[in-house]
Amino acid sequence: MIVAVAGMWAAAPRTGGNLMLLSQPGFCSGFELDSSVWAILRWRTPLRYAGVFVLVLALVAHWVSLRRDREPIGRAVARVSAVAILLVHGSGALTLALEVGVDRYCRVSLHELNVLRGVWVFLSADAALALAGLCALAAVRVPRHRLRRLVGKPWIRRGAAGVAAGGLLCFLPVADLATGPVTGREACGSEEPLALRNELGFLCNARRVFASMPDHLLLAYGRRQCAAYPHMRVDISFIVPICPAAARQWDTELAAEEAEIEQREKTNQAACDRSRHRPLIRAVTVAHERMWSETGLEVFEDHTETSDDDPFLQYGLVGSTRGRMAIGVSAESQICLSVETYRRRPPVEVKAWDKVIELGYESPGGDMVIVDPMAGPGGLPNLAYSGKGHYRVRVHYREPVWAADLPQHILVMVFPGDSRRTIAHKA
Known part of the structure; x- marks a missing residue:
């Protein structure tokens, strides 16, 4: 004890x-x-x-x-x-x-x-x-003689035989330990598994979770979950390729989601078009783009000629060092971005903007392109229209309309200037 x-x-x-x-x-x-x-x-x-x-x-x-x-x-x-x-x-x-x-x-x-x-x-x-x-x-x-006497009783022997027989009957039907072929995801090629509404599509999709389960066991498990639909114990996407009822629900939800995204894109584009800036003086270049960004917008020229310092966002909006510029944005809203370049300093506009910050920028390579660093080059033009040298950059920012789920707006004006002073026209 x-x-x-x-x-x-x-x-x-x-x-x-x-x-x-x-x-x-x-x-x-x-x-x-x-x-x-x-x-x-x-x-x-x-x-x-x-x-x-x-x-x-x-x-x-x-x-x-x-x-x-x-x-x-x-x-x-x-x-x-x-x-x-x-x-x-x-x-x-x-x-x-x-x-x-x-x-x-x-x-x-x-x-x-x-x-x-x-x-x-x-x-x-x-x-x-x-x-x-x-x-x-x-x-x-119990002492041995008592134990032998107990085990020797007929009802004990009959009970043990019954338990052994019952155990064999219960476990033999499920004792199939034989393995079988395993279809790898490479068998699907470039096809999206959920687009293949057959056993091959199911196997390819299920291999994301069950890497080495034999095909016949995996299909049996999938059919069992399909039979239990809509009370299955797996995510609906797991059984879509071999379960028509689940596939119908999946397609309906996917179509509704795509329609919602398309409507939101149209609404955001209409908001960008309505608020598009009209230059007060003649501009050299005007471009517009609608985008998402999780990390902010950035100008990053040839790293061999660029400062190693990270740009400090002044007033939470914009900052620059030699060859680098960063613009802070909200990652939860789309961006209506407009860029304009001028031969001379444009008039200051603060009405309808929440922030207007002007600062200097030095371009060591004449490659001043605003991009989302996570997405790579977009369709915006090079703003260093005079090649490498010094420029003034004026960044305008308007916050998104959260209640209506409308995008944020950014207007970037680039014009000649050697000053490195930062001016907060509106902050």
């Missing part, structure tokens, strides 16, 4: 969570059993902390019963405690049998993890607990 208590205490910090390594919620029978019934018993009853308190109680009860010549009482308490420990904390073998024998997906998951390593991970934390329970049972074991 003392050995059993020591084993339980050593294993206490390691109990719980073994099944998570081999199975996923919503897929495996053993995981669901372990995370429901056993989890409640482990953590919300006296059986928590690997049941060490219950086993100590059994040890004390057995010792007191021996001292008072009431051995059957102590033996009964110890047996009940040990059986409870084995059921609740030593359930690894039971749940492993469920995973391997009942649910084919979990069997394949175990195979993918390497069977020996998977079984060890599955059972290692429960091994000490099961051993402790068995030690407790051994400590209060």
